[in-house]
Amino acid sequence: MKKEWNQYDPGSLYDELIAAVHQPREASYKLVEYLRHLTPDRFRQCVQESEAVIREMGITFTVYSDAGNIDRAWPFDIIPRIIPATEWDRTEIGLKQRIRALNMFIQDIYNGGKILKDGVMPADIVLQSKGYRQACIGMTPPHSVWANICGSDLVRHSDGVLYVLEDNLRVPSGVAYMLENRNITKRVLPEIFNTLPIRPVSNYPAQLYEMLASLRPDLDDPTIALMTPGIYNSAYFEHAFLAQQAGLVLLEGADLVVGNDNYVYMKTIKGLERVDVIYRRIDDDFIDPEVFREDSMLGVPGIMRAWKEGKVAIANAPGCGVADDKVIYAYVPDMIRYYLGEEPSLPNVPTYVCRREQDREYVLEHLAELVVKPANESGGYGMLVGPHSTPEKVEEFRKLIQEDPNNYIAQPTLSLSVTPTSCETDTEADVHRRADDPKSRIKIAPRHVDLRPFILSGKDIFVTPGGLTRVALVEGSLVVNSSQGGGSKDTWIVGDVVEGEEV
């Protein structure tokens, strides 16, 4: 693959593996050398092998469509993304700091709201947050931790700095794919693992179990269940996988009842058995039709009562989504200073909050350069990406912002980093060459990536080494969602290689 790597050129974009043409970064040197020396045949064999492994291991995600729900094979690129251990250690400290502040914030919001009274942020932005739950006022969950499982999205800008793009605090998904990506890489590129100190990720299920068990410190051996909305949920594979790997009881709302004693029970062949901790993978709007949405068929009537009396622990705690909001995101650096008295060690993407007059003026003047996001949407809905938009669309957003400034924030358009990714060539010249030289079909090209590390908080805080790297497989695209042409990569945190030593 020497030719393919020699031709690789990320241009002016920041590249995760390559410092400049022909020049891998230090931590990536061995990997790039290894891949350079594979023949195109061998490389293609590895790609095919990875596809076969994915089908065999049944790694799927569900896509909803008019024709019914289809399980699609997980799109995976075999070239890993590498982050040097020294950089990761700093990032990990920043993620821990951030989740501590976020949890203190949620605890504060439902217990008096000191931060609002002290004028650090306006009270109505909390009340307007879609995840704010009146029913949680006065609650203190175990260890005062609300967001037990957090998936923060990190992106690297052309300045080489990792920024936090958002904190997914409701029911973040993707960790199963992080684990499976490593399993696939081990099967497809086994030799490379002997030459590099790559931090293992396989400890996550055990850490997850520990964290969940720590939510019932009063019990020696709590019964822990993972509650799924069911097999039609797009993340069902992950639910089943995590239950299997961590040894949790996989169940649905219909398997649970709340007894007269306000304990939660599951229906077993021996009758009812108590459940002590529930890892819910269902939005809190649906968990209790008595308190939230009455029409929910997925929930358990009375489960909020059980939770409030401390008879069952729920992770993430109901109401924790209050901090998963684009406007509140803008205040996270202030939270860190307010609660911890520290400077944030991981930067936010600079954010203009349209409710502030000064910010709003700037935003309206520079709309065509900015990304505008509504407060409460996720998954990229209702967004304006100025540079990639039309003048009509920009004017539409100008009106929206002027009508309801409280609901909007804006950020500069980031130039996401790229990383070498294997692609099928499809240019005219290649098509012609393909007929007589089938070996030229795969090329290595730069594609945009982000990173979702997972942070577990219970008695202690644990951060996955790396996380899930998502990659936009379409040239130039910034969309990394698997339902829209995104794929993923194994993520390696690589330490310093000691020369002459087998790892």
Place this chain on the structure above:
Amino acid sequence: MLSRVAERVYWMARYLERAEKTARLINVHTALLMDLPGRMEINWFTLIRLFNAEKVFSEHYERGNEANIMQFLIADTNNPSSLATSLANVRENVRTSLDVLPEEIWEQANQIHLLMTNSLPRISDRYSRQIFLREVMKHCQCIRGALDSNMSRDHSFDFMQIGKHLERTDMTSRILEMTSLLLSDDRSDTLRKYDGILWTNLLQALSARQMYLQHIHSRVEGQRVMRFLMNDNVFPGSVGYSLAAMGRRMRYLPDPEMPTAMAQRVLEHSQAQDVGAIPAEQVHTLMDYLQSELGMLHTEIAKTWFYPDRNGQQQSQGL
């Protein structure tokens, strides 16, 4: 364990057994027909009758030829007993009970699913079909092997054993029901000529030939084959063995009284008559009785363990 999970692993085992037995039956039957002359009471349609599927078949196909019957039995998802249906149900039930099963079961279920998808276009060709059916049997045995060696003998395992034995008894009784053809006094002379081959074939369809030869020490002969498959105490495919094993497993479960008593009753009834000595039409009646009793036994199992709060009214899967 959760009632819902109990139900799923039970059905998983039933479909797994059904798939393996169906694949074997088709394979053995194909080989048999290669030995037999063209026009006879035993032909491709015999397989449709064996599954009591005459009605569903005629709704979807005009002619009962090899191509249509193979399509129906292997690939047709309108047929609740087709290989495709059984294997899809195995995979779906594994998918929804990953947390109680050994890890490699899921991988096996996917492999078998991929095999199915890749092979379906070629099943009209006898050569590819035979290879495919052998692969299916092999995968089913792999799954069973992984369960046997790696699974704790917990309630999940008990439910799987119960499901397996119930399905196996049902399948055996269907095949024995067809023997009324072979035993019938007014069967054709051609058929009489092939008696030996047919009985051997029947043993093969139930993977019983070698054990029959080992334990019965006689040539393959109708009455003895009947007794072996109905009453043998040590052959795991016999009706008596399976029913007894089912009863033993049930006693490990909570509140087993009703289903256990029922399994015992079916066992006693099935062993009360000397199946080797009764006329063809009585064999038919006995097997009919057995199949309807098995249906009721399933309802009792569901009522006791899967839907204790709903009086077993609900039957969520299967026939």
